[in-house]
Amino acid sequence: MQARVLAIAAARRRVGYVFLDNHTLKDWRISNSAARSSTDAAGAAQEWVNALQPTIVVTEQLEPGSRKGAHTKGVIRAIAKTAERNPVLTVSVARVQLYANKYEEAAALAVRYPELQAWVPQQRRAFDNEPxxxxxxxxxxxxxxVIDGPPTLLAAAMG
Known part of the structure; x- marks a missing residue:
């Protein structure tokens, strides 16, 4: 798949994105201000779409059993709605955990994208906040x- 992919994720008090151009990681960012409200999230998402000019925007599909808080879910919905108002293919995918935990997943992804090696978080202690x-x-x-998944993911998003 040859595409410019902007994937945006939200967690408690932060929103992050990665931008890949034809499978090459070009940019990534974390924003605390984008997570303050749905309005701030929508504004940040629009700025990123304008600046990066993606062809595909990927967000998390909110499943009924999601452990995300109500505020974070609102942020994710605002980002997805903003993407839908742009001339890009908008894809929402379920967050699938393929590793024992987020830290193993981050380490594995950093092998594929070595430029993120310095960003791999250390596993937290039970009483610490998530990195x-x-x-x-x-x-x-x-x-x-989306990149490695079945073509049906993109086909479903196209209608």
């Missing part, structure tokens, strides 16, 4: 679902 960088790897995992 900020996990949201980048959540976004990258969403992008990989």
């Amino acid at each position: 900020r960088n996990t949201v980048i790897f959540e976004a990258l995992a969403l992008a990989q679902r």
Whole structure:
């Protein structure tokens, strides 16, 4: 698949994105301000779409059993709605955990994208907050679902 993919993920108090151009990681970012409200999330998403000019925007499909909080779900919905208002293919994919935990997933993704090696979060202790960088790897995992996934994912998004 030859595409410019912008994948955006949200977690508690942060939103992150990765941008891949024809399978090459070109940019990634974490924003605390984008996670403040649905309005801030929509504004940030529009800025990123304008600046990066993706052909595909990937967001998380909110499943009934999602462990995301209500605020974070609102942020994800706002990002998806913003993407839909642009001339891009908008794809929502379920967040599938293929590894024992987020930290193993991040390490595996960093092998494929070595430029993110310095961003791989250390596994937290039970009483620590989740590291900020996990949201980048959540976004990258969403992008990989579309890039490596079955063509039916994109076909379904096309209608």
